[in-house]
Amino acid sequence: MTATLGMLVTKRLVRLAPVDLAIVVFYFALVLGIGFYLKRFAKTGEDFFMAGREMTAWVAGLAFVSANLGSLELLGWAGSAYQYGILAAHWYWIGAIPAMIFLGLVMMPFYYISKTHSVPGYLQLRYGTAASGLSAVTFAIMTILMSGVNMYAMAVVMKVVLGWDLNFSILVSSITVAIYVAAGGLFSAIFNEVLQFFLIWFGALLIPILGLIETGGWHGMVARIQDNFPGQDFTHMWSNLGHFKDNPMGMHWTGIVFGLAMVQSMGYWTTDFLVVQRVLSAKDIRSAKLAPVIGSFFKMAVPIIVILPGLLGLALLPMHLYPASNLEAGQFSYNEVLPLMLARYCGPGLLGLGITALVAGFMAGMAGNVSAFATVWTYDLYRPFIRKNAPDPHYVSMGRWCTLIGVFISIGTAYLAMGFASIMDYVQALFGFFIAPLFGTVLLGMMWKRVTRAAGFWGLLAGTISSITMFVLMHGKSGERWVALFALSPDAKGLAQDMYQSLWSCVTCVVVTLLVTVVTKPRPDAELKGLVYSLTEVAREDRVGLLHRPMLWGGLAMALLLVLQIIFW
Amino acid sequence: MSGKSEIIPVWFFVGVLFLVYGILIFASGLAEWSHPPATVLANLHAPVWWGGLLIVLGAVYCGTFRPGGKKTQII
Numbered sequence: 001m002t003a004t005l006g007m008l009v010t011k012r013l014v015r016l017a018p019v020d021l022a023i024v025v026f027y028f029a030l031v032l033g034i035g036f037y038l039k040r041f042a043k044t045g046e047d048f049f050m051a052g053r054e055m056t057a058w059v060a061g062l063a064f065v066s067a068n069l070g071s072l073e074l075l076g077w078a079g080s081a082y083q084y085g086i087l088a089a090h091w092y093w094i095g096a097i098p099a100m101i102f103l104g105l106v107m108m109p110f111y112y113i114s115k116t117h118s119v120p121g122y123l124q125l126r127y128g129t130a131a132s133g134l135s136a137v138t139f140a141i142m143t144i145l146m147s148g149v150n151m152y153a154m155a156v157v158m159k160v161v162l163g164w165d166l167n168f169s170i171l172v173s174s175i176t177v178a179i180y181v182a183a184g185g186l187f188s189a190i191f192n193e194v195l196q197f198f199l200i201w202f203g204a205l206l207i208p209i210l211g212l213i214e215t216g217g218w219h220g221m222v223a224r225i226q227d228n229f230p231g232q233d234f235t236h237m238w239s240n241l242g243h244f245k246d247n248p249m250g251m252h253w254t255g256i257v258f259g260l261a262m263v264q265s266m267g268y269w270t271t272d273f274l275v276v277q278r279v280l281s282a283k284d285i286r287s288a289k290l291a292p293v294i295g296s297f298f299k300m301a302v303p304i305i306v307i308l309p310g311l312l313g314l315a316l317l318p319m320h321l322y323p324a325s326n327l328e329a330g331q332f333s334y335n336e337v338l339p340l341m342l343a344r345y346c347g348p349g350l351l352g353l354g355i356t357a358l359v360a361g362f363m364a365g366m367a368g369n370v371s372a373f374a375t376v377w378t379y380d381l382y383r384p385f386i387r388k389n390a391p392d393p394h395y396v397s398m399g400r401w402c403t404l405i406g407v408f409i410s411i412g413t414a415y416l417a418m419g420f421a422s423i424m425d426y427v428q429a430l431f432g433f434f435i436a437p438l439f440g441t442v443l444l445g446m447m448w449k450r451v452t453r454a455a456g457f458w459g460l461l462a463g464t465i466s467s468i469t470m471f472v473l474m475h476g477k478s479g480e481r482w483v484a485l486f487a488l489s490p491d492a493k494g495l496a497q498d499m500y501q502s503l504w505s506c507v508t509c510v511v512v513t514l515l516v517t518v519v520t521k522p523r524p525d526a527e528l529k530g531l532v533y534s535l536t537e538v539a540r541e542d543r544v545g546l547l548h549r550p551m552l553w554g555g556l557a558m559a560l561l562l563v564l565q566i567i568f569w
Numbered sequence: 570m571s572g573k574s575e576i577i578p579v580w581f582f583v584g585v586l587f588l589v590y591g592i593l594i595f596a597s598g599l600a601e602w603s604h605p606p607a608t609v610l611a612n613l614h615a616p617v618w619w620g621g622l623l624i625v626l627g628a629v630y631c632g633t634f635r636p637g638g639k640k641t642q643i644i
Contacts, residue, residue, distance in 0.1 A: 019597045026589055034582060041576060059579060194579045195586060202587070206619060210610050347606030349597035349616045353590060 013161045014343045020352025027356045031192050035180025038188045045392045048185030048399050049375045051281035061294030063278040066193035070365020071154040079334035081310025084249040085234025089303045095260040097296045097561045099269035101554040104292035107270050109538040110446050112288045113530045119273040120380040126445040126531050127456030136380035138434040147369035148413025154362035161339040170414055177366045178407035182400045189371040196360040203357025204305040210345045211312035224315035237568045250493025259499025263506045267439035274372040289550040296557045313337040374402040436502035437463025440509035449532040455516035463509025470501045577636045584630025587623045595620025
């Protein structure tokens with residue numbers, strides 16, 4: 001194996017020792033072994049697509065966070081922390097925690113009681129085939145595209161850091177994911193996500209520990225950043241958000257509060273089936289409510305291994321990093337800050353652990369994408385539109401094939417990303433096209449029984465079209481004029497534009513949904529039981545001990561979030 | 570789910586991973602004790618204490634959630 005890998009290596013940032021290779025190889029062997037072991041337990045559709053709905057709150061909660069902790073997430077946000085400073089932590093705190101608590105305490109009872117298998121499945125029950133089909137098609141396309149881009153991002157890092165051939169990295173990692181997800185379905189994906197969660201933590205945690213020892217603590221790090229980048233503020237979260245020009249992100253606080261916290265993060269964490277699927281696998285409604293709340297505490301801690309290494313890079317790296325699009329020979333991009341910090345502190349053994357953590361992040365993200373794709377394709381597109389009423393084993397078989405096909409299409413999209421460098425930048429925005437309006441559609445459907453089938457479909461379509469239109473206008477020839485209009489200032493930069501784009505597309509969706517609702521006929525109450533707030537009985541928690549109540553832990557998470565905002569104000 | 574009561578809990582696999590990695594990293598840290606690699610803060614011998622921590626955690630997880638143990642039904 002060592003000799004084979006050696007042949008595929010070209011130039012590299014670090015060299016793996018035999019012990020590092022043993023760590024990487026053992027990881028691949030273990031995840032494949034778990035996949036084959038779990039195959040015997042994934043025989044029915046409920047097992048394969050929903051992990052038998054037998055997961056405890058802890059397992060579902062860890063898988064919920066881990067499915068989001070892909071390589072793009074790890075490398076991209078560490079790079080963003082180097083580029084924008086601690087402002088990047090907004091995506092982990094106010095841009096995640098309230099949404100996760102909202103999912104657990106408010107929305108999950110409706111998903112769970114309706115016994116839906118997916119978010120498009122809920123739309124099918126609430127709004128009918130048109131809205132569900134639209135949501136399923138857009139989700140399937142974007143999931144596969146994200147999976148491919150995730151794969152490409154990982155392969156690039158393997159090439160830069162280890163000198164591994166791009167094709168080798170893409171094929172070996174993706175075929176491993178395909179085998180273990182096709183064997184054990186969601187059951188296997190969730191098991192490996194929990195494993196990957198621990199691996200990522202223990203592989204990356206040494207960087208901030210050793211980094212803070214080297215800088216002499218937080219204050220030493222801040223002082224070094226100020227020395228290296230005089231006049232720039234990288235270590236405050238709110239005090240520099242008064243104007244777009246006052247911070248390196250080109251952001252305003254309204255974009256963070258209304259665009260990120262109230263729309264984009266709500267849309268992602270409550271309606272993106274990639275993450276919601278993990279919670280739907282919980283064994284009962286209390287576990288389903290508790291899982292996102294448990295996940296929120298771990299999510300709140302992730303900046304320690306993602307944002308802090310980026311900040312330490314600003315303080316400690318002897319060279320400056322640059323955007324990937326403007327790189328010259330011998331320079332490194334923002335996205336390489338995490339591997340650079342890994343190489344700074346980790347010798348043989350620890351280096352293998354860190355590299356395996358990065359590979360595990362990629363595989364967790366990809367397994368999440370393909371397992372969600374297989375479910376949505378089989379249950380929300382194949383079953384309603386192509387073959388209704390087939391026996392259960394037929395759908396399980398379709399799910400397995402779909403997993404393999406999904407991986408191969410992802411490999412194709414990875415090579416597509418390779419040919420068009422800018423696609424990497426656009427995919428995040430593309431994903432936002434569908435998530436922000438979907439949040440408006442799902443929330444209105446859950447909270448107001450008067451909303452009609454036609455209103456759900458037209459609202460979702462209008463929100464999506466408005467989002468795409470805004471994106472095209474802001475990135476077109478006279479983009480600056482449109483940026484000033486939609487993002488409230490010509491100084492608003494990329495991420496700020498994305499936040500306002502999400503906000504306005506959700507507003508458009510809500511307005512169109514309300515207008516169409518007024519002129520169309522509502523569904524009878526009997527058809528909406530278990531789907532809408534006023535017609536659903538959610539079990540009270542009076543008999544549950546205080547320490548087991550999701551509401552208590554949700555409140556605690558929100559209080560902790562508030563404290564963090566004040567500390568890093 | 571078929572035969573779910575027989576399933577090995579995920580925490581056991583976490584324990585196996587920690588234990589194997591802990592042993593490899595700890596051993597590698599000891600082997601390089603007198604000639605540490607050219608990394609920053611190599612004098613702290615991070616592989617030794619980090620590997621040791623992984624061994625302890627791995628042993629606890631493997632012991633607590635071993636197949637056939639009391640907690641095997643915790644998926």
